[in-house]
Amino acid sequence: MRLTRTFIPILREAPREAEIVSHKLMLRAGMIRQQAAGIYSWLPLGLRVLRRIEQIVREEQDRSGAVEILMPTIQSADLWRESGRYEAYGKEMLRITDRHEREMLFGPTNEEMVTDIVRAHVKSYRDLPLNLYHIQWKFRDEVRPRFGVMRGREFLMKDAYSFDLDEAGARTAYNRMFVAYLRTFARLGLKAIPMRADTGPIGGDLSHEFIILAATGESEVFCHRDYLAFDTPPADVDFGDPAALQALVDRWTSLYAATSEMHDAPTFEAVAETDRVSARGIEVGHIFYFGTKYSAPMGARVAGPGGEMHDLHMGSYGIGPSRLVAAIVEASHDEAGIVWPDSVAPYDVALLNLRTGDAATDAACEQIEREFGAAGLSVLYDDRDERPGGKFATADLIGIPWQVVVGPKSLAEGKVELKRRATGERESVALSDVVVRLCS
Numbered sequence: 001m002r003l004t005r006t007f008i009p010i011l012r013e014a015p016r017e018a019e020i021v022s023h024k025l026m027l028r029a030g031m032i033r034q035q036a037a038g039i040y041s042w043l044p045l046g047l048r049v050l051r052r053i054e055q056i057v058r059e060e061q062d063r064s065g066a067v068e069i070l071m072p073t074i075q076s077a078d079l080w081r082e083s084g085r086y087e088a089y090g091k092e093m094l095r096i097t098d099r100h101e102r103e104m105l106f107g108p109t110n111e112e113m114v115t116d117i118v119r120a121h122v123k124s125y126r127d128l129p130l131n132l133y134h135i136q137w138k139f140r141d142e143v144r145p146r147f148g149v150m151r152g153r154e155f156l157m158k159d160a161y162s163f164d165l166d167e168a169g170a171r172t173a174y175n176r177m178f179v180a181y182l183r184t185f186a187r188l189g190l191k192a193i194p195m196r197a198d199t200g201p202i203g204g205d206l207s208h209e210f211i212i213l214a215a216t217g218e219s220e221v222f223c224h225r226d227y228l229a230f231d232t233p234p235a236d237v238d239f240g241d242p243a244a245l246q247a248l249v250d251r252w253t254s255l256y257a258a259t260s261e262m263h264d265a266p267t268f269e270a271v272a273e274t275d276r277v278s279a280r281g282i283e284v285g286h287i288f289y290f291g292t293k294y295s296a297p298m299g300a301r302v303a304g305p306g307g308e309m310h311d312l313h314m315g316s317y318g319i320g321p322s323r324l325v326a327a328i329v330e331a332s333h334d335e336a337g338i339v340w341p342d343s344v345a346p347y348d349v350a351l352l353n354l355r356t357g358d359a360a361t362d363a364a365c366e367q368i369e370r371e372f373g374a375a376g377l378s379v380l381y382d383d384r385d386e387r388p389g390g391k392f393a394t395a396d397l398i399g400i401p402w403q404v405v406v407g408p409k410s411l412a413e414g415k416v417e418l419k420r421r422a423t424g425e426r427e428s429v430a431l432s433d434v435v436v437r438l439c440s
């Protein structure tokens with residue numbers, strides 16, 4: 001893609017309303033535009049990152065056995081009356097009336113709707129276990145939308161819902177999501193730590209928030225340092241083996257980790273002082289088991305092996321892809337701009353032509369662009385008529401992992417410069433080798 005043909009409205013300075021670095025950088029890099037409080041348009045660069053995050057989330061949900069569907073954003077109030085949540089939800093719910101005076105709402109979450117789908121079609125224990133997920137926009141009329149897409153009112157969520165015959169089955173379903181989340185966040189280049197969360201009236205230990213450490217996080221968190229060095233479960237983990245899943249979850253819950261709501265100072269202080277981390281954190285995912293809270297009032301039940309009826313045991317599992325875009329920027333940036341992890345970068349390579357209009361540099365850039373394309377790497381080609389300093393600054397700001405710099409002097413010797421954005425390391429590479437160098 002050529003910079004002159006796409007749409008990346010770079011800003012020289014961060015607008016004053018942006019308080020945290022991710023919001024500033026996302027605005028400066030032309031990724032998003034605010035349309036109303038907590039409501040954003042996604043511009044091409046931002047959308048590419050959002051889509052890549054979504055795809056990683058999807059792949060790990062699928063790997064764990066969850067099945068993708070797509071439920072609507074607009075829901076009927078009647079469905080929410082069945083669970084009793086229509087009145088209980090309060091002002092965070094955006095309520096709408098249609099032309100026939102029917103009460104509708106913009107979904108803040110989908111427990112009721114997915115329970116309705118399952119009660120209509122799932123009648124036997126043989127249809128279980130089942131985990132249905134979707135990746136869909138939500139609306140919550142947050143009291144204080146802030147920090148850009150970090151806390152929006154309209155935001156993208158992956159929400160999965162598991163259905164099992166009994167609590168033991170639900171625990172395995174929970175563990176599958178727990179492990180899938182560890183893999184998802186690691187693939188996004190993040191160290192997310194599962195922390196015990198409040199289970200409210202449901203009780204038990206099946207609720208965890210996945211938190212990444214960041215100075216601007218809204219939560220206060222406490223954990224054991226060793227979590228930061230734990231290995232991610234491998235891609236071939238057997239999601240059909242309950243004991244193996246339980247062993248992984250046991251390991252990842254063996255050390256202290258809690259947000260301020262669940263914090264227990266004496267237990268934390270029993271951890272060696274050098275191993276204690278107290279920091280701020282961003283919640284990027286939340287999983288919890290809530291038993292028959294929705295299935296019982298809504299009549300979602302199935303016949304067991306002996307013909308007896310069971311209310312379904314459910315859990316729900318959320319990840320915020322739009323919040324993650326900002327969270328990744330919080331975790332990965334420097335003074336010059338964003339430093340995208342390879343897995344979510346909007347493009348693989350930024351190609352800088354230092355003298356647009358020069359026959360030799362133009363030809364070399366076009367050749368490099370073609371060859372990277374053929375090798376399956378995406379390129380953002382800065383073909384603007386702009387001085388080199390401006391091109392370097394833009395490339396650093398938007399944070400594409402590799403920069404290939406084509407200038408007339410080195411090109412005369414058959415060379416281009418390759419720069420790794422994250423480390424700033426540069427090397428001079430023969431024009432004919434640059435594609436092989438990045439693909440090997």
Ligand code: ATP
Nearest residue numbers: 149150151152155157283284285286318319320323
């Ligand atoms: P928070 O405590 O941050 O308000 P929550 O507990 O309301 O989050 P859940 O209902 O568990 O969040 O939603 C699942 C995920 O959706 C969260 O972990 C987060 O990644 C994302 N999310 C929730 N609210 C927002 C929001 N206002 N803007 C962006 N993402 C959000």
Ligand code: MG
Nearest residue numbers: 092140142151
């Ligand atoms: Mg919330």
